[in-house]
């Protein structure tokens with residue numbers, strides 16, 4: 001899996017000085033290096049531009065790597081709402097998105113994402129694209145909120161669903177989130193309101209279209 005992803009990353013390069021700056025700023029600030037892979041980021045950009053999504057919700061901002069990939073897909077008319085637990089991370093993500101020219105198109109809601117999602121629902125907000133990339137324990141809860149907040153035909157993408165391949169390959173040492181991801185994938189695959197597929201890019205992404 002690693003070899004294939006390195007090959008994809010090297011051939012379909014996602015070179016962008018803003019993305020490189022995000023990676024450096026994450027290291028400089030002692031934050032974890034857990035941004036999406038370059039190819040996963042490119043897939044996010046392409047999904048947004050292909051779908052024409054303009055109202056995007058991200059769960060898990062970190063330093064803004066995926067935020068830049070998402071906003072790069074929608075040009076000047078789109079809006080990104082990003083949910084992040086850590087105030088300090090959201091601040092860095094905001095700085096990085098501003099440097100990339102998207103500062104006036106992004107807003108951050110800090111605190112536990114479940115609380116922010118409930119508030120967005122109460123405020124009657126709706127979105128046409130979702131990216132789930134935060135605490136794995138809540139993936140199923142995030143999925144249900146995304147469906148509640150979805151416009152008809154919205155797309156929901158979730159990262160890390162292959163748990164480094166351990167969900168499918170018994171020779172790969174299980175990760176702490178392997179069982180969670182197995183269960184999440186079953187839920188996504190069989191959800192009556194979703195039409196879904198899993199793409200083995202980066203750490204694996206499910207892509208779902210909401211049937212409403």
Ligand SMILES: C[S@@+](CC[C@H](N)C(=O)[O-])C[C@H]1O[C@@H](n2cnc3c(N)ncnc32)[C@H](O)[C@@H]1O
Pocket residue numbers: 034035036059060061062063064065066067083084085086089111112113114133134135
């Ligand atoms: C894998 S990182 C996100 C990476 C980011 N999407 C990217 O690719 O640039 C996960 C993020 O989720 C945040 N997080 C963890 N638990 C959370 C929670 N309960 N609510 C909101 N954010 C949370 C972490 O602080 C971290 O920044």
